[in-house]
Amino acid sequence: MSALASPGYNFAYLDEQTKRMIRRAILKAVAVPGYQVPFAGREMPLPYGWGTGGIQVTASIIGPEDRLKVIDQGADDTTNAVSIRRFFAKTAGVATTTRTREATIIQTRHRIPETPLAAGQIMVLQVPVPEPLRWLEPRETETRRMHAEADYGSMYVKLYEDIARVGRITAAYDYPVMVNGRYLMRPSPIPRFDNPKLDRSPALKLFGAGREKRIFALPPHTPVKSLDFEDHPFTIERWAQRCQRCGSGESFLDEIVVDDRGTRRFVCSDTDHCETVLERRRGT
């Protein structure tokens, strides 16, 4: 299709029939927010667990005019983000960017950018384990029934048991959310810090789980509520420090051990955000 794509493979690697099959699953997922749609996931030339679900979703929706950003742990320059960005640069010949604002599609693992997303942008999240009830019930037959009947009592019991035992909810990341008041969803392993960014976001969010062969979605403006109790409201991570690079006080911070005496340095996990703040500071 594209002259830029690598010879021997279709544009964005997947054949058009497969893309159509995946787009059908995406449409269904958009129509039923938070519901996990099974799809016939393909083997990708990258290993399972390394973003094959997200890559298949991106490959199915990307066009030659798109501008792709890929992040892992919030950073554009982590090895796996580099590898996936290269994959699309090679197989689709699309333009890539590290700027959140400039991207039409953002594929991510474990983070949502600090820069608020805009209408028209699509975020593709890589998902290792899509089932929010999996650690409570290992059987797929059983969890599908629980979703069908909105039988989510066991999740509330789990959260209550956390509070009873240690005084707070112990889900540090991948914190369960209720989508549109109907489906319990795992937001993929993003930190709690990023959960509020999902609520009524103007951007489309697509979640792809390659190994587990599931796609789910949050269409723009979908209400997304992190589970909690009135007397134990949902909380996000907080740091006493600010980013030691850009000075930002409202971003998710990575903690870096800089010597063997335990000295820590805190910097933004979102590298584009960190750069933008620095540039703004230099400019003024």
Added chain:
Amino acid sequence: MYVAVKGGEAAIDAAHNLLAERRRGDPAVAELDLAQIREQLSLAVDRVMAEGALHDRDLAALAIKQARGDLVEAIFLLRAYRTTLPRLAVSEPIDTARMRIERRISAAFKDVPGGQILGPTFDYTHRLLDFALAAGTAPVPPADLPAPAPAGPMPQVAEILGGEGLIEREAAAEDAPGDLTRAPLAYPAARDVRLQALARGDEGYLLALGYSTQRGYGRNHPFAAEIRQGHVSVEIVPPELGFAVEIGEIAVCECQMVNQFMGSEAAPPQFTSGYGLSFGGAERKAMAMALVDRALRARELGEEVLAPAQDQEFVLSHADNVEASGFVQHLKLPHYVDFQSELELLRRLRRDWSARREAAE
């Protein structure tokens, strides 16, 4: 420190260059060519084709070479290639009763029509390292090699038992078999899809599960009624012709286990069966597959499902080594955002704990 954690393009390129160098090994040693792998590491080729789910000896040899002999990696390479191939036709079922036999044994009967044929087996070799092989002197085949087996009729042992009604009758399914590469696995999975998953499944995993049934975790009293290896023809029916034409031959290994069955309300006491099929000479895989297939039939035969090997969600969800290898190894990817969340939570929990202790004192 910081820069080292965030890898980047240069590091990836350097790693790939190093990998290529390691793959080649000492350049003073002659490089392997694909024909050598195909001909001399043929059982590795068979395994990679079976679990890679693609019958192509040359591509499997290439995958083995590229993967530095790591067969699970080679299987992944072949799978990732296979998934890009167009589907031109669906073959007719292969007929193993008409196999051009190279090996055929039955452990259930001392002799069977057509005879027992050992074929090229490790079975009765003494596992002594052959230093002559190391010296490069090929063993000389004895001059009086027996003539190839007569191509007489070789009925399947299960058919012999079937004549007396001693073994369950397996009816051909009416509808086209499922394909888990085109429709995601859904539970409960029917036997056709289960067999497909097992045929693509990891040999080591099936070996351990099959072994577990022999040690009492879902015991099903198996006998190797028949194991046969050889060549079968593959036929397709082109729609414009309307009749079957042979497009080639593949080597397969088939294992038919028969298992004791005490009968139920609906069925008289009889033997039941477990089935294994693999490419080439992957006999261990075919046997393990047959044991696990039989174990997975527990529910339909009215047996209690108690052991891991009888539990289809457990067995089938974890059989694929491309999935398993990827997900286990994804733990190498950075997880420092989640880890930071855990750290932050752990520090809070420790503060809470100390506060509670102080309050109590």
